[in-house]
Amino acid sequence: MTESEVSGIPVLRLEPRERADGQHLIYTHGGGYVRPPITAHWWILDRITRDTGVTVTVQLYRLAPEGDAEQAYSALRAVYVRTVAEAGAANIRLVGDSAGGALALGQAITYRDRGEPLPRQVALFSLHLDLTTLSNPPGDTGTRATRSHAERSATRGPADCGWAASNVSSPG
Numbered sequence: 728m729t730e731s732e733v734s735g736i737p738v739l740r741l742e743p744r745e746r747a748d749g750q751h752l753i754y755t756h757g758g759g760y761v762r763p764p765i766t767a768h769w770w771i772l773d774r775i776t777r778d779t780g781v782t783v784t785v786q787l788y789r790l791a792p793e794g795d796a797e798q799a800y801s802a803l804r805a806v807y808v809r810t811v812a813e814a815g816a817a818n819i820r821l822v823g824d825s826a827g828g829a830l831a832l833g834q835a836i837t838y839r840d841r842g843e844p845l846p847r848q849v850a851l852f853s854l855h856l857d858l859t860t861l862s863n864p865p866g867d868t869g870t871r872a873t874r875s876h877a878e879r880s881a882t883r884g885p886a887d888c889g890w891a892a893s894n895v896s897s898p899g
Contacts, residue, residue: 733809736802737787741772746780751814753784753806753846755834757825757853760791760799768824781820784810788830796833803834807846816844828853 729740754772756764764785772783786806788799810819823831828851835849 733786734802734805736789738806739785739787741776741783741785743776743780743782747782748780749814750779750781750818750820751784751810752781752820752822753786753803753810753831755788755803755821755823755827755830756785757823757827758790760794760826763787763790799830800833800837803830804837807834807838811844817847819846820848820850821846822850824852826853 729742731738731740752775754768756768758764764787772785775781776783784806786803788794788802807819807821821831821835823829831849832851832853835846837843838845
């Protein structure tokens, strides 16, 4: 795993140790725009990387209330442009779950509308694709988390699924 920053936002890249095939997956995590990736996200990404040979890039976009949609799209676009320059759009897949699925879809639509290079595929799993299913759970007051990204992610991360120090290499 390597760490870098794009537009001031942390970016993690998980590269397969074997069978790297030049394909890239840019993953946008869910969490209702207010939570960082959880351990389950990292397990899934670990399996994808190990089982497919795909390089996975995860941008930790600024979460609400510190961040907003404009900032998220700007930073996500910077990651996409960098990856297109490196690998070519035909080798990129945009993938997102939940809120990240909505962001990935918004990216793809924006690139299409601007006539920019399109990713090879877009894979989404998100309630945002069918808004008729959304409602507040009983007792939900609609309040949002106000802790910082660092506070919310202090105990969760790639190390929770085995990306420990022995797996980490210094950024290039």
